[in-house]
Amino acid sequence: MSVRTRLATIDAAVRRELAEQRLNRFLHVHLTLCAVTGLLPLFTPDAADRSAPAWVLQAVLYCLSLSALLLGLSAAHGDSDEFPVLFTQPVAREMWLAGKSLALAALLLPASLLTVAPAALINGLTAELALVGAAAAGICLTLALAGFAIGFWVRDHVRGLLLALGVWFVLLFGLDLVLLAVAGSPWAHRHAEAWAVPLMLNPLSALRVTMLFAIERTAPASVGTGPLVGWWLGHAGGWLAGIIAAWIAAMFALSALGARRQVDA
Numbered sequence: 120m121s122v123r124t125r126l127a128t129i130d131a132a133v134r135r136e137l138a139e140q141r142l143n144r145f146l147h148v149h150l151t152l153c154a155v156t157g158l159l160p161l162f163t164p165d166a167a168d169r170s171a172p173a174w175v176l177q178a179v180l181y182c183l184s185l186s187a188l189l190l191g192l193s194a195a196h197g198d199s200d201e202f203p204v205l206f207t208q209p210v211a212r213e214m215w216l217a218g219k220s221l222a223l224a225a226l227l228l229p230a231s232l233l234t235v236a237p238a239a240l241i242n243g244l245t246a247e248l249a250l251v252g253a254a255a256a257g258i259c260l261t262l263a264l265a266g267f268a269i270g271f272w273v274r275d276h277v278r279g280l281l282l283a284l285g286v287w288f289v290l291l292f293g294l295d296l297v298l299l300a301v302a303g304s305p306w307a308h309r310h311a312e313a314w315a316v317p318l319m320l321n322p323l324s325a326l327r328v329t330m331l332f333a334i335e336r337t338a339p340a341s342v343g344t345g346p347l348v349g350w351w352l353g354h355a356g357g358w359l360a361g362i363i364a365a366w367i368a369a370m371f372a373l374s375a376l377g378a379r380r381q382v383d384a
Contacts, residue, residue: 125214128214129221132215132219132222133219139197140222143190145190152186153231154233156183156233156234157235171251175252180327183231187263189266192269192280192283194223195374212375213375216374220264223260223264224260227256230259235251235252250356254329258322261322264367267370268374269283290321290323294318311345311348315345315347326359328355332352
């Protein structure tokens with residue numbers, strides 16, 4: 120397939136996805152949540168730039184991550200009835216998926232700017248606000264592509280929704296609860312570095328750490344004793360960017376594998 124054909128496929132997929140998403144209620148909910156999050160720091164106008172990171176963290180963890188996940192799931196399921204036609208066209212499925220992913224990015228990344236725009240307009244754009252806005256955009260895109268991947272592997276709408284909610288629960292609560300349950304065990308004390316690895320690989324946990332230690336500059340108590348964890352806390356922002364990029368690449372690859380399955384699978 121020529122480069123021109125690939126670019127034409129991506130362009131057509133982007134245009135189609137943007138047109139479809141205009142009526143998507145999950146997108147409307149996500150945009151509303153972003154706008155409301157951005158307005159919350161205005162209740163403390165004298166410290167809007169300092170309170171915005173805390174508001175954005177809570178919104179991303181408990182609201183925007185879920186709405187982005189459901190948006191990606193609905194984007195995958197939205198074309199399920201047309202898979203027999205779409206997947207018989209002489210174009211690479213990866214190019215079609217790339218177009219849909221770029222369309223989601225074009226919607227989610229500007230939407231995340233709404234979470235910090237009011238505070239930036241009042242007190243100016245600080246480095247902390249820029250980092251918070253970028254982190255919110257990255258996490259939302261990551262979760263959207265996770266929903267995208269789920270939608271291509273589980274094409275039944277109800278089972279896909281249940282699985283998406285289960286994945287979100289594990290990322291937000293489940294993994295942390297398991298680690299908290301074993302935190303006092305002798306194994307955890309002997310292998311503190313291994314205990315911390317799941318937190319490092321979980322984008323929502325990495326976001327928490329970045330916000331607490333990098334932005335809020337909260338001093339770690341005893342968690343930063345090992346070299347791996349100490350390095351993580353010292354490079355939390357860079358690690359968050361790297362883990363978001365890795366998750367985005369992995370979710371796109373997983374989506375491509377799901378799209379290669381038989382239509383009636």
